Amino acid sequence: MHLRRFLMDESGQAVIEYFLLLIVVISVAGTMKAGIKKLTVRFWGFLGQKIAAPCASCSAGANYNL
Secondary structure (H helix, E strand, C coil): CHHHHHHHCCCCHHHHHHHHHHHHHHHHHHHHHHHHHHHHHHHHHHHHHHHHCCCCCCCCCCCCCC
């Protein structure tokens, strides 16, 4: 009788659903963070090469590193 009442009780269901949703959101954010990091590094590297070039039509060179 107590087991049946325990299995039918849904009072903790919302907490578990919110917890699972939080885990999914954190996982997606972590995955996106890696992609955004690569994009940001490439963008600033490109910008650094353009700024470090001696003239507008010149390049900073292949051995330029940040």
